[in-house]
Amino acid sequence: MDLKNLDLTDRRGIVTGAGQGIGRALALEFGRRGGHLLLVGRKLDTLTETASLVANAGGTTEILVEDLTQPGAVDRVTEAVAAWSTVDLLVNNAGNVRAGRLELTTDADVHSMIDLNLTAPILLTKALLPALRQSGTERGSIVLNIASGIALVGMPFYSVYAATKGGLAQFGEALRRELIGTGVHVATVYPGATDTAMMSSQNAGADLGWARRSLEDVITDLIAALQSGEHEINTAPESRRAMQQLNLTDPLAVDDALAPNLEALELAVRDHRSI
Template sequence: MIILDLNNRHGIITGAGQGIGRALAVEFGSRGAHLLLVGRKESTLTATAQLVEAAGGTAEVLAQDLTLQGSIDRVAEAVGSWATVDLLVNNAGNVRAGRLENTSEADIRSMIDLNLVAPLLLTRALLPRLRAGADRDSIVLNISSGIALLGIPFYSVYAATKAGLARFGESLRRELTGTGVHVATVYPGATDTDMMTSQNAAASPGWERRPLDDVITDLLAGLEAGDHEINTSPEGGRGMQELNTSDPMAIDAAMAPGLADLEAAVRDHRSI
């Protein structure tokens, strides 16, 4: 069994100003990491950096909108002087729920550009550094979503980006066999983070939010064990995911009666 050493990593975490990105930064910091924290708001990144340092790590911050021209180059340049880069966490993402015909082109492009295009370009830019890891595997950790495994109504664009990220990770993992780069994909279900504050479906069966600490615990345990596919969805959600594989029309039938209520519950879900 492969055991990944998570200690003393040197790497980049995107979307590090809040939620899963911040929690991962602190956890890697507690293991002695030196991190470049990337996100749109310098104030939240600075707050994360303080938490990383309090936990025992060190951090630099780079306020950057990864959807803008030149942003990927600026991230790569920020770690250009580092002796080692052996961690990349593609976590930054955004969501806009609602019926497809009511979703603006701007919101569609925003989700595609941040959730899918940015991780592809950033991974491409950093691969030469990641492959140059000295005595242990480097890590590329892609934060997908349980919605990549079970498409949910009113999340069609978000689901497309997260499923795309998952298949990117799977393909890249096979492409990099034997190169010393460990590619892992995480599938969080609904998680109690700021990104979920505008979504009101939490009280519905199957939409219960897992505590962030529990999700991070499962994520790191899977990563340390050398897993490539890490599902942190609640057990109930995994049952639905399995049924979706064996009998997807049963999922359609189960969801149909509640579509109106679900649409009302998620119509304000937006982090763009």
């Protein structure tokens, strides 16, 4: 089995947060390759739109309207695919964000981010791992975790979000090492600011270090990297990659670079909310 050149065709699996943005785009990519997907999300109308797009692209779908933070949600996902002969794909994409000063963030928003961005993908992966392992012995299974560039550079006014995405990244790294030799390919994606609905309430631009890439470009890079067997997939723009590298070698220099624009950045992101 060659996990350095992953075959993305005819995958059977789950995409969370499939109603919009990166989740919808990934569902379309796997649909174009003949995939059969369980689309999971909170809104029937957006999931139905995704299902129609996937069908037009050549794939097939089932829909599960589910809030993954609710009791029993993970069990209901696993039950939905229990009769499938193969489960060889899990895309942990569902997530939410609330930006702003930590002391102004409500406890409810803290729990909401942790529950959806971190706890849900861990529990869902845990529940589906037996099926992914079994399918992995054939041609390899895929666990694809959608983290964030903020997992590589913790940005001010995103402290809780950064904690969840950094946690998801480390979860993926540790699990990848745990599953060596099992045929389960664990990959983590680090998107920078991407032009999706999730970013519609965020007003920081390139002048504040938030240059955005199109969803199409991000997905193109992501799929190419996944096909080539990469485990750490960085789709951030080049400008942000320079900051990521500096953060590795001289993190206090990043502090110094951000400090002069803190007030402007807070004003630009304080309404950023997808919860």
